[in-house]
Amino acid sequence: MNKSNLIFFIVSLYTVITVSQKKDITLNDIWSGEFRTKSIDEIRWLNNDKEYTVLNWDPITKSSTVDLYDYNSNIKKKTIVRSSFLNIKPFSDYSFNKNEDKLVLTTEMESIYRRSSLAKYYIYDLNTLESTLVDDRKIQEPTFSPSGDALAYVCENNIYIKNLNTNVTIQITSDGEKNKIINGITDWVYEEEFEFVRAFEWNKTGTQLAYIKFDETNVPEFSMDVYGQDLYPKQQVFKYPKAGENNSIVSLYNYHISSKETSKINFPESPYYIPRIKFTEKENVLSVQTLNRHQNNLNLYFCDVEKNQVNLVLNEKDDAYIDITNNLTFLNDNSFLWTSEKDGYNHIYHYSKSVALKKQITKGNWEVTDFYGYNSKNETLYYQSTENGNINRNVYAINLKGKNKIRLTKKTGTNSATFSAGYTYFINKFSNATTPYIYTLNNTSKAEQIKELINNNQLLRKLESYHISNKEFSTINVNGNDLNMWMLKPVDFNEQKQYPVLMYQYSGPGSQEVVNRWHSANDYWYQLLAAKGYIIVCVDGRGTGFKGADFKKVTYKELGKYEVEDQIQAAKQLGMLSYVDKNRIGIWGWSFGGFMSSNCILKGNDIFKMAIAVAPVTSWRFYDTIYTERYMQTPQENPTGYDLNSPLNYADQLKGKFLLVHGSADDNVHVQNSMRLINQLVNHNKQFDWAIYPDKNHGIYGGNTRLQLYTKMTNFIEQSL
Template sequence: MNKSYFLFYITLFYAVFSLAQKKEITLSEIWSGEFRTKGMRELQSLKNDREYTVLNWDASTRSTSIDLYDYESQVKKKTIVRSSELNITPFSKYSFSQDEQKILLATELEPIYRRSTLAKYFVYDIVTSELIAVDDRKIQEPTFSPIGDKIAYVCNNNIYIKNLVDNSIIQITSDGEKNKIINGITDWVYEEEFEFVRAFEWNKTGTQLAYVKFDETKVPEFSMDIYAQNLYPKQQVFKYPKAGENNSQVSLYNCNVLSKETLKINFPESPYYIPRFKFTEEENLLSVQTLNRHQNNLNLYFCDVEKNQIHLVLNEKEDTYISIANHLTFLKDNSFLWLSEKDGYNHIYYYSKSGELKKQITKGLWEVTDFYGYNSKDKMIYYQSTENGNINRDVYAINIKGKNKKRLTKKVGTNAATFSTGYTYFINTFSSVQTPYCYTLNQTNKVVEIKELVNNEPLLEKLKDYEFSNKEFSTIRVNGNDLNMWMIKPVDFDDQKKYPVLMYQYSGPGSQEVANKWNGANDYWYQLLASKGYIVVCVDGRGTGFKGADFKKVTYKKLGKYEVEDQIQAAKQLGALSYVDENRIGIWGWSYGGFMSSNCILKGNDVFKMAIAVAPVTSWRYYDTIYTERYMQTPQENPEGYDLNSPINFADQLKGKFLLIHGTADDNVHVQNSMRLIERLIIKNKQFDWAIYPNKNHGIYGGNTRLQLYTKMTNFIEYSL
C-alpha cells in the first residue's frame, strides 16, 4: 500500500475513533446540575476596604457559614458565624449593621412571588455571640437602622420597629390587611415591574422612616386553583391589575421615629406611581420619583419631611416611555448622579442639588449597563458598559468631570465588578462563550489583576468528553437593520448537506439573548439538539436592547409587530442558505418568547413548520398594567395595537405543528392566556399539542419537572421538524 494512503487512513481512523468516543449530552445531566458552575455567594465588602465576607455551604455538616477573607492575601481569616453552632437552620442571606457589629440572618425562606419572601430572621451580635429572633413570626424585609440599634420590618402588611437595646417592638401602622392595604411592601405589580419589594427607607441618622402605603381596594382580584391531595382545591386570590384596570392608590408617609408621629407627604398633585424614593445626604430631605400612568413623564422631588415641604428638582419627558433606573447617587453636597436615555443612549449625568445639569459624564453610541458607585476620595465614577461591543460588557472608571476614563477589565466577554467599600479593589466576574465564570481580584488604581479566586476549569475539562459545537456570533441584515445573531451547528457539520433549523428568541423590550457570556442550561440543550442534527439560531430583532433608544422603542404601541416581522424575515433568509432545509424551520420561546413563537407560527405559517410556546402572553389585555401600558398605553386608548398582534385573533391561520405549555399556578402570565388561545384553536378546528403543569408558576420547575418538560419539547421537535 502507498505510504501516503496508509497515513491518510490511519489519521482518518483516529479522527473517527476520537469522535466516536465523544459523549452526547443528556437531558438528565443538564437538569441534575452536572454542568453547574462554581461561584462566590453573597459577597459583601467590609468598611475597612481590606476585607470581605462570603456565604459558604458545608455539605458535610449541612450548614452555612459567613467567612471573612483578606482582599490582598486572599487568606480566609476566620469564620464569623456558622449556622450549626447557633442551632438554627442554615441561613441563606445576611446583612451587616452599619458598625458591622451585628448580622441579620435569614432562615426558612418561603417564596411569595418572584422577589418577595417570608422568613425567620435572627440578629447575631458578633461581640457577645448573642442570638435573638427579630420576631416569632415569619416577616418581610427587615432592615437595620443606620446606627444599628433598631430593625424595621413588615409583618402581615404592617410596619414594626424592634429596638435591639431593650428588645421592645413598636407597631408603626395598624391598617394593613390582605388584598386591601399594604404598608412598606410593594404590591404584586410593583414588585414584578418596578423590581423592588421593600417600600420603606431609613434616613441617614435613623430618626426618620419613610414608607409607601398601597391601597389595593379597587384593584380587581385574580384567583388560581392550587391542586393538592385534598378533596377540593385551595384557591389563591390576589390583587392583579390587568392593562387598563385600576392600580393601587399609592401614598407616601414619614414616621418620626423619636416622636412616633406620622405624616402624609403632600405632593402638588397625587402621584400615579412612586417607583423610587430614598433619603438624601441631609437628615430630613427625602428624594421621591413619580411617574404618570403612561410612564413618559418622570419627576424627581426633594421633600423636607419635618416641614412637609416639597419641590420639583428634575423633570424628564419622552414621547414613548422612560425606563426607571436604580442608580440615583447623592454626593455630600446633595448634588447627584443620574442615568438617562435622553440623548438616545443610556448615560450618566451630573446635576446640582437644585437640578441644574453640571455635566454629561459619559457619551457615545453605546450604553451604560450598570452603575457601581462614586468614590468621593478621588472623585471617580465606576460603571459597566457596552463600549467594547454591544454583546460584551466591560468595567470602566471616569472622573466627575467626564475625563481620565480607564477600562478596568481586559478580557473580551462579559465582565461585572463587585468593589471594595473604598474602591481600592474589585472582584471581577468574567465569562465568555468560551470561558465559564471566573472570579479574579483586581487592584483598581493600577488596573492590574492580582490573582484568580475561583475558576471553572474542571468543567471545561469535563466538557472535552462531550460533543460540543461552537456558538458562532455574527449579524444578519434584516428589514434594514444589522441584527445580532448566534448559530450552533452540528459537530460534524457538512455545508453540502441540508439541516433543519430551530430558532430561539425572547425579543421583549430592552432584552438581549445574543451575548458573549457562558452557557445557561438552555445552551446545553441546544448542544444536545445540535448533536441530533439541528442547527440552532438566535436573532435579537428590533425592540431588543443595548443598541440605542430608537432601536429599542420602535415597538412602542405595537408589541409583536416588528419583532415578529424580523423573526419571519430572518427565517426566510436562513432558509435561503445552501445548507438549510427551508421546509424544516421551527421556533420556540418562553413568556414574551412564547408570545413571539405563537405569532410566528400563525403569521409566518408559510415559513415555520413548528413552534413551541411556553407560558405565553396571548393577548396583552391579560397582562399587568405597569409593563403593558409602558409599551402599549391602555387597551382603551390603543385597541388596534392590542388586537392586531394577539395570537388569539389569528388562530385560524395555524398550519404547522404547535406545542403550547403553561403552569396552572403562574401568577405572572396567567394560564388564562393559554386557555383562551386553546379555546380559539378548538373553535377553528386546529390540531395542536398542549401540556398543563399543575401548581407550577411561570418558571415551571421543581423536582423532575424541568427534565420532563424538556424531554417533551425534545421529542416534539424530533417529531415535528
C-alpha cells in the same frame, strides 16, 4: 495512494475516531446539575477595605456559616457565625449593620412571588455572640437603621420598629390588611415590574422612616386553583391589575422616630406611580421619583419631611417611555448622578445640588449597562458598558469631569464587578462563549489582576469528553437592520448537507439573548439538539436592547409587530442558505418568547413547520398594567395595537405542529392566556399538542419538572421538525 492522500486519510480517520469517542449530552446530565459552575455566593465587603465575608455551607455539620476572608491572600481567617452553634436552622442570607457589629440572619424562608419572601430572622450580636429572634412570626424586609440600634420590618402589611438596645418593638401602622392596604411593601405589580419589594427607607441619621402605602382596595382580584394533595383544591386570591384596570392608589408617609408622629407627604398632584424613594445626604430631604400612567413623564422631587415641603427638581419626558433604574446616587454635597437615555443612549449625568446639569459624564453610541458607585476620595465613578461591542460587557472607571477613562477589565466577553467598600479592590466575574465563569481579585487604581479566586477549568475538562459545538456570533441584515445573531451547528457539520433549523428568541423590549457569555442550561439543551443534527439560531430583532433608544422603542404601541416580522424574515433568509432545509424551520420561546413563537407559527405559517410556546402571553389585555401600558398604553386608548398582534386573532391560520405549555399556578402570565388560545384553536378545528403543569408557576420547575418538560419538547422537535 500517494503520500499526501495517505496523510489526509489518516487525519480524517483520526478526526472521525476522536469525534466518535465523545459522548452526547443527555437531558439527565443537564437537569441533574452535571454542568453546574462554581461561584462566589453572598459576598459582603467589610468597611476596612481589607476583608470580605461569604455565606458558605458546611456539609459535615450540615450548617451554614458566614466566613471572613482576607482580600490579598483569599484565605479564610475565621468563621463569624455558624447556624449549628446558635441552634437555629441554616440561614440562607445575611446582612450587616453599618458598624458591622450585628448581623441579620435569614432562616426558614418561603417565597411569595418572584422577589418577595417570608422568613424567620435573627439578630446576631458579634460582641455578645448571642442571637435574638426578631419576631415570632415570619416577617419581611428587616432593615437596620444607620446607627444599627433599631430594625424596621413589615409583618402582615404593617410596619414595625424594634429597638435593639431595649428589645422593645413598636408598631407604626395598624391599617394593613390583605388585599386592601399594604404599608412598606410593594404590591404584586410593583414588585414584578418596578423590581423592588421594600417600600420604606431610613434617613442617614436614623431619625426618619419614609414609607409608601398601597391602597389596593379597588384593584381587581385574580384567583388560581392550587391543587395540592388535599381532597379539595384551594384558591389563591390576590390583587392583579390587568392592562387598563385600576392600580393601587399610592401615598407617601414619613414617621418621625423621636416624636412617634406620622405625616403624609403632600404633592402638587397625587402621584400615579412612586417607583423609587431614597433619602439624600441631607438628613431631612427625601428624593421621590414619580411617573404618570403612560410612564413617559418622570418627576424627581426633593421632599423636606420636617417642613413637609415638596419641590420638583427634575423632569424627563419621552415620546415613548422611560425606564426606571437604581442608579440615582447622591454625593456628599448633595449633588447627584443620574442615568438617562435622553441623548439616544443610556448615559451618566452629574447634576448640582441646585439641580443644574453640570456634566454629561459618559457619551457615545453605546450604553451604560450598570452603575457600580462613586468614590468621593478620588472623585471617580465606576460603571459597566457596551463600549467593546454590544454583545460584550466591560467595567470602566471615569472621573467626575468625564475624563481619564480607564478600562478595568481586559478580557472580551461579559465582565461584571463587585467593588470593595472603599473601591480599592473589585472582584471581576468573567465569562464568554468558550470560557466558564472566572472570579478574580483586582486592584482598582492599577487596573491589574491580583489573583484568580475561582475558575471552572474542571468543568472545561469534563466537557472535553462531550460533543460540543462552538457558538458562532455574527449579524444578519433583516428589514434594513443589522441584527445580532448566534448560530450553533452540529459538530460534524457538512456544508454539502441540509439541516433543519430551530430558532430561539425572547424579543421582549430592552432584552438581549445574543450575548458573549457562558452557557445557560438551555445552551446545553441546544448542544444536545445540535448533536442530533439540528442547527440552532438566535436573532435579536428590533425592540431588543443595548443598541440605542430608537432601536429599542420602535415597537412602542405595537408589541409583536416588528419583532415577529424580523423573526419571519430572518427565517426566510436562513432558508436561503445552502446548508439549511427551508422546509424544516421551527421556533420556540418562553413568556414573551412564547407570545412571539405563537405569532410566528400563525403569521408565518408558510415559513415555520413547528413551534413551541411556553407560558405565552396570548393577548396583552390579560397582562399587568405597568409592563403592558409602558409599551402599549391602555387597551382603551390603543385597541388595534392590542388586537392586531394577538395570537388569539390568528388561530385559524395554524398549519404546522404546535406545542403549548403552561403552569396552572403562574401568577405572572396567567394560564388564562393559554386557555383562551386553546379555545380559539379548538373553535377552528386546529390540531395541536398542549401540556398544563399543575401548581407550577411561571418558571415551571421543581423536582423532575424541568426534565419532564424538556424531554417532552425534545421529543416534539424530533417528531415535528
